[in-house]
Amino acid sequence: MRELAKNFVNDNALQSTKREMQRVLASRSFWLTTLAAAILLGLTGPFGTWSALSLPVRLAYWAFVGVVTYAAGYGLVTLLANLQGPGRTKHLAFWAGYGAIAGLPVALIVWALNAGLFGRAAAPALPELTAMVMAVSAVVSVIVALLERQTGAAASAQARPQPDAPVENLGTGTAPTSGGQTARAPESQPDGRPKILDRLPPEQRGRLSHMSMQDHYVDVRTDRGSALVLMRFSDAIAETAGVDGLQIHRSHWVALAMAEGPARINGKPAVRMRDGSVLPVSRSYIDAARTAGLV
Structure with missing residues (x-):
C-alpha cells in the first residue's frame, strides 16, 4: 500500500509538471521574452560569441539556448517542487535548491552545444561552467517563484474554503x-x-x-x-x-x-x-x- 501511494504521488507530480510545462510553452509571454532575450544577446554577442559567430548564427544560437535551457531548468524545478509537496511554496530556500539542482543538466546542455560549435578545446571548462550555471539557475528560480507567488497570492488566498465549512x-x-x-x-x-x-x-x-x-x-x-x-x-x-x-x-x-x-x-x-x-x-x-x- 505504501508503494502504491508513493507511485500515486509520483504520477501526480509528473502529470502536474507536464500540465505546467504545456501552459508555459503555450504562453505568449514566454516566447516574446525568449525572442527579446535572443535578439539582445545576439546583437551584443557575450561570452565570445561576437567574434566566433556571425549575426544570424548568434541569433539562432541564443534563441536555442534560451528555449532549451529554460525549458529544461523550469521543468526540473517544477518536478522537484511537485514531488516535495504544497509546503514548498513557503520556503524560498527550497526554490534556490531546486534551481541549483536544475543547473546541472542545463550546464551539460550548454557545454555540449559549445563543444559541438567551437570544439571541445575551445569550450569552457565543465566544472567552472557548472558552478556558474548552478548559481545563476538558483537565483532565477527564486525570482520566478517570487513573481508567481505575487501574481497568484490573491487567488490562492481566496481559493481555499475553510475546513469547517464544506462547500x-x-x-x-x-x-x-x-x-x-x-x-x-x-x-x-x-x-x-x-x-x-x-x-x-x-x-x-x-x-x-x-x-x-x-x-x-x-x-x-x-x-x-x-x-x-x-x-x-x-x-x-x-x-x-x-x-x-x-x-x-x-x-x-x-x-x-x-x-x-x-x-x-x-x-x-x-x-x-x-x-x-x-x-x-x-x-x-x-x-x-x-x-x-x-x-
Missing part, C-alpha cells in the same frame, strides 16, 4: 461564501452545460469529471482531457451549476456521475474516478461524501 454543489444547490454566508449558485446555461466548460479549449469541452486546485490554478478534467484555469476554486465550483457534484476536499470537487467508487490512499478515504484518478476525501467532507455514496 457542496449539487446541480443548482448552495455554497457558503468566504464570509460564512450561504450564496445561491448561478443557474446553469439554457442548454444545461456548466459555464466552467466555456473556459476550456473547444476540443476539451466534454463531460465534466472533476476539478482540483493546482497552486493558484484549477485543473478542470473532462472525459476529453484537462486544462488549467486561473481562477478561484470557489468560483470554479459555482460554475459547475447543472452538474450534480460534490466537494470532497478543500482542493477537490467531483461530478457524482463520473465517480467509479471508493478507494484508499495510504489507508485514508478516497474516490476513484472513471479516468483512473484517485482523489482524497478530507475529514471535513467525509459525511457529505458518505451520504452521496462516494465512500
